Amino acid sequence: MDPDKYRPSSAYNSPFWTTNSGAPVWNNNSSLTIGTRGPILLEDYHLVEKLANFDRERIPERVVHARGASAKGFFEVTHDISHLTCADFMRAPGVQTPVIVRFSTVIHERGSPETLRDPRGFAVKFYTREGNFDLVGNNFPVFFVRDGMKFPDMVHALKPNPKSHIQENWRIVDFSPTIQRVCICSPSSLTIWPVGRLVLNKNIDNFFAENEQLAFCPAIVVPGIYYSDDKLLQTRIFSYADTQRHRLGPNYLQLPANAPKCANHNNHHEGFMNFMHRDEEVNYFPSRFDPVRHAERHPIPPSVLMGRRDKCIIEKENNFKQPGERYRSWAPDRQERFICRWVDALSDPRVTHEIRSIWISYWSQADKSLGQKIANHLNVRPSI
Numbered sequence: 491m492d493p494d495k496y497r498p499s500s501a502y503n504s505p506f507w508t509t510n511s512g513a514p515v516w517n518n519n520s521s522l523t524i525g526t527r528g529p530i531l532l533e534d535y536h537l538v539e540k541l542a543n544f545d546r547e548r549i550p551e552r553v554v555h556a557r558g559a560s561a562k563g564f565f566e567v568t569h570d571i572s573h574l575t576c577a578d579f580m581r582a583p584g585v586q587t588p589v590i591v592r593f594s595t596v597i598h599e600r601g602s603p604e605t606l607r608d609p610r611g612f613a614v615k616f617y618t619r620e621g622n623f624d625l626v627g628n629n630f631p632v633f634f635v636r637d638g639m640k641f642p643d644m645v646h647a648l649k650p651n652p653k654s655h656i657q658e659n660w661r662i663v664d665f666s667p668t669i670q671r672v673c674i675c676s677p678s679s680l681t682i683w684p685v686g687r688l689v690l691n692k693n694i695d696n697f698f699a700e701n702e703q704l705a706f707c708p709a710i711v712v713p714g715i716y717y718s719d720d721k722l723l724q725t726r727i728f729s730y731a732d733t734q735r736h737r738l739g740p741n742y743l744q745l746p747a748n749a750p751k752c753a754n755h756n757n758h759h760e761g762f763m764n765f766m767h768r769d770e771e772v773n774y775f776p777s778r779f780d781p782v783r784h785a786e787r788h789p790i791p792p793s794v795l796m797g798r799r800d801k802c803i804i805e806k807e808n809n810f811k812q813p814g815e816r817y818r819s820w821a822p823d824r825q826e827r828f829i830c831r832w833v834d835a836l837s838d839p840r841v842t843h844e845i846r847s848i849w850i851s852y853w854s855q856a857d858k859s860l861g862q863k864i865a866n867h868l869n870v871r872p873s874i
Contacts, residue, residue, distance in 0.1 A: 509536055510543070549702065550737045551600045554645055555611045558594030560701045563690035565589050565616060571685055576789065577714030579618040580685070588617045590747065591690060592704055596628065597648045597657070613706040614688070617751040624710040626730070632813070634666075636804070638725025660840035663849060704747045705734040713788035739763050755782055814856035829860070833867040846870055 496502050507515040515536050522534035530537070567585045579587040594611035595604065602608075610629040615622055634644045647665035650657045694700035707730035708723060717723060734742045740761040742748055757773045759766070772780040817825065832853070836846050850870055854861025865871060 509539055552737065553733060554596050555592075555594040555613075556600040557598060557602055557604070558592045558611070558701060560590055560592045560694045560704055561690040562588070562590050562692040562694060562700075563688065565614075565686055565688050567686040569684045569686065571683060574683065575714040577618075577623075577712055578620045579616060579623070579712070580714065588751065589688065590615050590617075590694070590700065590704065591688070592701065592706070597645070615704070615706060615748075616712075618712050619752050620712045621750050621752060621754065622710050622748075623712045623715060624706045624708060626706050626708050631816075633722060635722065637721045638729070639721075641722070641725065641729070658840070659835040659838040660845075663835055663838070663841055663845055666849075699745075700747045703738060703742070703745050705738060705742050705745075707731045707734065716790050719793075741765075810852070810855040814860075817857050817860055825860075829863050829867070832864055836864070836868055843870075 507518045509515060518536075521530045521537050523530050532538070564586045565579070566587075567580055567583050570583055571580055572582070579585060592611070592613045594613070595602065595606070596609040596611050598606055598608055611626070612629060613624065613626040615624050634648075635641060643665065647661050648657070651661060707727075708717075709727040709731055711717070717727060738745065741764045743750075744764065744766055757775065759768060759773060770780070775782070817828065820828070832849070835841075836849055846868060847870060850861050850865045850868070852861075853864055
């Protein structure tokens with residue numbers, strides 16, 4: 491018998507039922523009882539295992555991006571950007587890298603309707619020769635907060651009311667006037683470099699293994715890609731991995747969908763559900779009995795930082811110029827839909843006059859006519 495051949499995979503299913511430990515099951519319909527109508531015996535191991543496994547099939551859903559769907563494919567470099575990055579998977583036109591992509595809704599639950607108004611998430615895992623690279627994002631050019639300190643509050647405000655479990659506009663607009671807002675990045679203000687093409691040409695094989703257990707984290711990068719000093723990104727570097735360890739366990743990066751497709755080596759071992767085969771005798775570094783060495787050093791941005799340790803607030807914000815430009819770039823019908831949505835949100839009976847006035851002030855500063863139109867619908871006088 492070749493033990494490697496029978497490692498867990500449905501490709502090696504037996505033609506008959508077995509327990510998880512491989513013992514044959516001759517009756518998968520009836521419990522073990524005393525007589526035809528007698529009590530069930532606790533020694534019915536197959537029954538206990540079957541029920542216990544069923545009771546534990548669900549894992550904690552994601553706090554955000556719970557509903558999603560995945561697909562596989564590849565990323566192919568089409569333009570030379572070697573002057574911008576030393577990332578190996580970007581090394582030359584024609585290079586292809588396997589990927590898995592997850593599309594998601596953000597706020598609502600795993601079983602929520604896809605038609606609900608909700609931001610959309612888009613995450614890509616590149617399986618490169620130098621390890622995995624996770625790229626995560628949303629489908630809109632403005633995020634809700636600047637500082638990750640406010641991320642839990644923002645999500646709580648957008649989630650359903652904890653008392654009624656109903657998402658309500660008054661909670662969203664009540665929270666938003668208190669936050670530090672992030673300005674929109676207008677495409678006209680950015681330099682866009684063509685890089686390559688993303689091809690999705692294969693469905694996943696199993697929803698649970700390659701969607702529910704698929705885990706992303708913006709901290710997972712490769713040489714040639716590094717983190718900015720953005721406060722939100724800096725906190726998400728911690729939070730993404732932290733939530734995956736909670737959902738899936740400390741060894742979630744050993745799961746096939748999350749594991750790198752290249753050779754890797756470290757002394758991070760043991761822990762819950764660790765299934766990596768290891769036969770090393772040395773699990774420390776350095777050691778004269780283990781020839782492993784440091785990898786080659788790769789460049790990172792040479793920033794020199796100086797400052798006083800403090801919880802800082804941006805002194806001079808510009809929250810309204812770019813939102814106004816974006817609103818004016820829309821066709822009239824889209825502008826009208828935008829106005830109607832805000833009128834509907836601010837018409838919630840629990841939205842106070844103060845909150846309504848703050849929002850009209852915000853939109854007036856972005857675009858005077860926009861604030862005036864919303865105010866007219868609500869019979870409120872705009873004030874800046």
